[in-house]
Amino acid sequence: MEEVFDKLKELQDVLLKEFDVETELEEIPKELNAIKWKFQRIERTIKENENKKEHLNNRVRELKKEKEEYKQNKEKYESQIPLIKTQREYEAITNEIAQVDERLEIVGEEGQNAAREIEDINRIIEENTGLHAELEESIGSQDKEVQKQLNERQKELKKFLKEKEKISTGLDEETIYKFEKIVRKKEGIGIVSIKNDVCMGCNIILPPQFINDVRREETIIFCPNCSRILYYFEEHQEDEELLV
Ligand SMILES: [Zn+2]
Known part of the structure; x- marks a missing residue:
């Protein structure tokens, strides 16, 4: 799933350039x-x-x-x-x-x-x-x-x-279609993390069960409030990044 998120982030960068053009x-x-x-x-x-x-x-x-x-x-x-x-x-x-x-x-x-x-x-x-x-x-x-x-x-x-x-190869068409619409509508940001139980896109507090679902990374999950695709931000990831 991490690969999918990376692809979506990459896709988002290209989409933004496309929209600008x-x-x-x-x-x-x-x-x-x-x-x-x-x-x-x-x-x-x-x-x-x-x-x-x-x-x-x-x-x-x-x-x-x-x-x-x-x-x-x-x-x-x-x-x-x-x-x-x-x-x-x-x-x-x-x-x-x-x-x-x-x-x-x-x-x-x-x-x-x-x-x-x-x-x-x-x-x-x-x-x-x-x-x-x-x-x-x-x-x-x-x-x-x-x-x-x-x-x-x-x-x-x-x-x-x-x-x-x-x-987009490897991503399913419906996800791409939805993602493109979200990026277009939501100020160019279609994928955000959950940090401290909060959606980093719209700041809504998400219920623990929902966060667990996101964390399990079995399917692509959209924020119930802002419709952005969510991924879980691991605290230790940040530490690792800081060490690099
Ligand atoms: Zn949200």
Whole structure:
């Protein structure tokens, strides 16, 4: 059983390195991903504004055409005035001209609003295009470095997985599975000793019968409180170690 405990301790060391690498694999691309996300958002903003601008430009062209038509109508009506013979005809024509003037005013106003909006949009596009270029450059320069770091960590991870496999031979799968979960959950410590009747992982006092079971080392026993694997710490072991 001592061999099993030694293996578990060895396994724990490798697991901790593995977890560290896993955390790094998550952390390394975070900053770059945030920049990429921002870059995409800006790209979308530019596209949306360009669409809006195109739509407005089309509308401005339409308004210009309408304005021309109204102007021609107005000229046509005005050219008829000298030929008018009756008051009724005169009233009818001036009425038409007033209506055309009203339309011209509406069209003119809409055209001015559209022009103002286009100006605003141009400003937005200009600002975002500058930012877009900056981010693109920073993505370009960081991408390679991040990829390089990730590749290195992946290699390390593979190495640790291999080591883990080597250490694990002879241990049963369920124990390994449980142990890995405990190490992950319990601040990296999955195997602890019992010293002075106390679990060194969580400091709970354990009953004598339970301690005897651990001492007998027939099966792997988990702490009823913190779930860590327990082994018995012999006082004389410490003395021996001190003498060495
Ligand atoms: Zn415990």
